[in-house]
Structure formats: C-alpha cells, structure tokens
Amino acid sequence: MEATYTQVRQGTIPPVVAARWALWTFVIVNLMIVEVLFLSAGTGQNGVLTVAKFFGLHAAVLMLFQLLLVARLPWLDRRIGMDRLTVWHRWVGFTLLWTILSHAALVVLGFARLGHTSMTKTFFSLADVPASLLGMCAAAVVVVVAVVSARYVRQRLRYEVWHGLHLLLYVALGLAFVHQLQETTTFSSSAPAKIYWWALWLFAFGALVTGRFVMPVWRNVHHRFEVAAVVLESDNVVSVHVTGRHLDRLPARAGQFCIWRFPGHNHWWLANPFSLSAAPDGRTLRLTAKAVGSTSAGLRHLPVGSRAFVEGPYGAFTSVHRTRSGALLIAGGVGITPIRALLEEESAGDVVVLYRVRSENDAVLVDEVRDLVADRGGRLHLLTGPRGEGASPFEPDSLRALVPDVTERDVYVCGPPTMTSAVLSTLRRLEVPQRQVHAERFGLA
Numbered sequence: 001m002e003a004t005y006t007q008v009r010q011g012t013i014p015p016v017v018a019a020r021w022a023l024w025t026f027v028i029v030n031l032m033i034v035e036v037l038f039l040s041a042g043t044g045q046n047g048v049l050t051v052a053k054f055f056g057l058h059a060a061v062l063m064l065f066q067l068l069l070v071a072r073l074p075w076l077d078r079r080i081g082m083d084r085l086t087v088w089h090r091w092v093g094f095t096l097l098w099t100i101l102s103h104a105a106l107v108v109l110g111f112a113r114l115g116h117t118s119m120t121k122t123f124f125s126l127a128d129v130p131a132s133l134l135g136m137c138a139a140a141v142v143v144v145v146a147v148v149s150a151r152y153v154r155q156r157l158r159y160e161v162w163h164g165l166h167l168l169l170y171v172a173l174g175l176a177f178v179h180q181l182q183e184t185t186t187f188s189s190s191a192p193a194k195i196y197w198w199a200l201w202l203f204a205f206g207a208l209v210t211g212r213f214v215m216p217v218w219r220n221v222h223h224r225f226e227v228a229a230v231v232l233e234s235d236n237v238v239s240v241h242v243t244g245r246h247l248d249r250l251p252a253r254a255g256q257f258c259i260w261r262f263p264g265h266n267h268w269w270l271a272n273p274f275s276l277s278a279a280p281d282g283r284t285l286r287l288t289a290k291a292v293g294s295t296s297a298g299l300r301h302l303p304v305g306s307r308a309f310v311e312g313p314y315g316a317f318t319s320v321h322r323t324r325s326g327a328l329l330i331a332g333g334v335g336i337t338p339i340r341a342l343l344e345e346e347s348a349g350d351v352v353v354l355y356r357v358r359s360e361n362d363a364v365l366v367d368e369v370r371d372l373v374a375d376r377g378g379r380l381h382l383l384t385g386p387r388g389e390g391a392s393p394f395e396p397d398s399l400r401a402l403v404p405d406v407t408e409r410d411v412y413v414c415g416p417p418t419m420t421s422a423v424l425s426t427l428r429r430l431e432v433p434q435r436q437v438h439a440e441r442f443g444l445a
C-alpha cells in the first residue's frame, strides 16, 4: 500500500483518471472520425434523410461503445470498477435508445416526404426491404430491453429474468451489424469508411468475446477451481474456501469480487457476485455470503471437492487507488467481507475500522478483524444498534468525533445501499476529497 501511496504523491496520474481519459479519448476520436465520414459522404436524398443518416452513424458508435463498457476488460475494470462502468452502460443505453428511435423516425419521415405518401404506408413499404427490416427488428429489441431496464419494471423482475431479456441485445447487435453492412451509407460509402467500420466492429466484438468468454473459460480450465471447505460463520452466514491450480498466478487483489457458479449444485445460469473475504494468498480464495435468497442460502450445502466456475476477479475497491497513508475502513453488516480482506494489506499504524451491525452477534468475521487491527496497531469501533434508531454514527458530527482526521484519510465504505449512501453523503458534507473516497455497493445492475 505504501508503494501506491508514494507513487501518487510523486505526481503519477491516478489510475482512475488515466482510465477515464482513455475512455474519453476513445469516444472523442471515434466521434470525430464519424463526423468526417458523415461530411465526406455527402447529403442524402433529402434533408431529413441526411439527418437520419447522422443519427444512424452515431447509434452504431454508441452501440459499439456499449460493448466496451461491459466487456469486463481488466485494465478498465480495475481502474474504474464494474459498478461505475455498469452505471455508464445504463446511461449510454438510454442515449442509444433515443438515437435509434430518432434515426428510425427520420428514415420513415424522409422516405414519406420523398414518395409523397403517409408515414404509415412508408413504414410498411420499408419493412419489405430486408436491410430496413433488420434495422426495425434491432430497434424493436432495443425498445423491449429498455422497457425492462426502466427502474419501475426492473425492480419488479427477478434478476435472472431481467438478465435473460437483457441478453437479447446480442441479437439486436447481430441484426444491427447486418443492417449496417447492407446499408449503402456506411460500410460502402468509401474505402476509408469500410476500413473504419470493420476495424471498430472487430475491436468491440474482440474485446467483448475476450473479456466475457475467452478469459473466464481459459482461467477456469487453467485453475480448475474446487470447493476446499465450507465454514459456518453464523446462523445465516457461510464462508466457502475455494482452491485451484496455480492460484498464485491469478491476478486477484484484496477488495475485489468474483462472480461464482457452482455447477451441479445450482442451475448453471445462476451466477452470484461475492467479494473475496480474505486477501488472496496464492493457494485459496474465500467468499463469505449472507443467506438472502435460495442461492446464497444453499451455499452451506456445497460438497467439498465440487467444482466451482469463477469469473473475475473484478472491481476497483482496492489499494490501487490509495492516495493517503491513513485509512478509514467502514463496513455495514456483511459488507465487512472486502474490508476484512483489505485490512490484510494495511501496513502498521494508521488504520481505523468502523463496523456497523445490529448486535454483536451479527458481527461476522469480527474476531479476524479484531486480530488484524490489533496486529496493525489500529482502532476498531464496533457500532451496534438497530437500523434507524437513535443518532446515526454516520452523521457528520458523530463521524468526526470517532475519526477527527477523517479528511486526511482514504475512506473505504462497503455496506447495504442505504448505509453506503448515508456515509457517502456525510463524507461530502465533511469535504473529504472525492479521490480519497472508495465505495463498494454490493449492487451492479
């Protein structure tokens, strides 16, 4: 940790800033290329169709940018974090929806004006043209996915149902690709346009296939993960120790999480994210899970020796982002898991841990946390009490009373969404610089 801290002090660009710049540069360079291609291709058959083309080209770029955001490329994920990338993916997704709808509406309007017919008639005659029909089908799939991703609907759907419907976007991508290929305005408008669009599609698809398929499959074949032990931590919390071959070569860090599948025990489509609850030691990985639904509740019955399929490690909740020598680690409930792992990386001295639980009995892994804090000469405050009753320990005055030099520390927060939001709001009010604040929300979608 000290090494990272020293690097930052010496003026190196923080990793998150470097990654943001890289992404912005990618977006701006591609938009500039698309503007040049658009201008050099000349106008369409009328003004409306020219604007429609403009929206169509931008929809294609946005769609490919979407793939990069969810490709789980380690370089981006470790710097920005999957949670933040997913939030951006959501916003770009809705922008894409409106861009596609504008493109579609303008195409119909443009051709209606050209043929002096109604928009309805034009719509049905366009549906007879294969290239347009493919585009319409792609747009329809995007609309369905956008509807199920709207907050109101999303909150009422099971994660697996929503995820299954979301995967339809790959069908939309395929349709959109062929639509773009058959359209005369993009791939075939000029030789540079052809080279550019082929390169962009190959790059985006290559990134997606590598990050989502090749790397996880290769890692699982290489490491052959299996359950080494299952330990009950409390009535409703269990730790699963997973071992495998060459685990010293798995680039995992304390604070990260993996997406776990236990084939043979759970349905193959059930994959759940759990943080590493101990720093990886090159021999085992450990997750500690609270029973929330059927998958997490069933982990206690995992047979020792059964296979595990592990995707990851993912996440930016690590010491890579340290900027100060002192750390304040705040955990709520089972949010202690990545905090417990991060503690192992702490050097002697300046660490304070605030662990919020209803009662001492709910404080899982507390003995391990206590020992680690003691080894490092730090301070642990076990903050007990029912949620929402009495003064919150995370109000600005209470937090400052517990940790007077909070603004001088890096603050790592992990807990239930409401607690995490409350702590983040307090840190803003206390004017803790944003670059010193690191949060894991236990929620991706």
Ligand SMILES: Cc1cc2nc3c(=O)[nH]c(=O)nc-3n(C[C@H](O)[C@H](O)[C@H](O)COP(=O)(O)OP(=O)(O)OC[C@H]3O[C@@H](n4cnc5c(N)ncnc54)[C@H](O)[C@@H]3O)c2cc1C
Binding pocket: 158, 159, 257, 271, 272, 273, 274, 275, 276, 288, 289, 290, 291, 292, 293, 294, 295, 296, 297, 334, 337, 338, 441, 442, 443, 444, 445
């Ligand atoms: C980055 C991250 C790290 C986490 N680390 C831990 C941890 O260390 N310990 C712990 O106890 N919990 C952790 N969680 C929460 C944990 O993933 C869920 O509690 C667990 O997936 C619930 O699964 P279930 O099938 O038992 O419950 P369900 O009732 O099926 O699901 C409960 C909730 O979890 C959501 N969920 C289910 N599967 C997924 C998925 N694949 N991706 C995103 N959300 C999903 C559902 O939408 C639902 O809201 C973490 C979550 C995230 C996002």
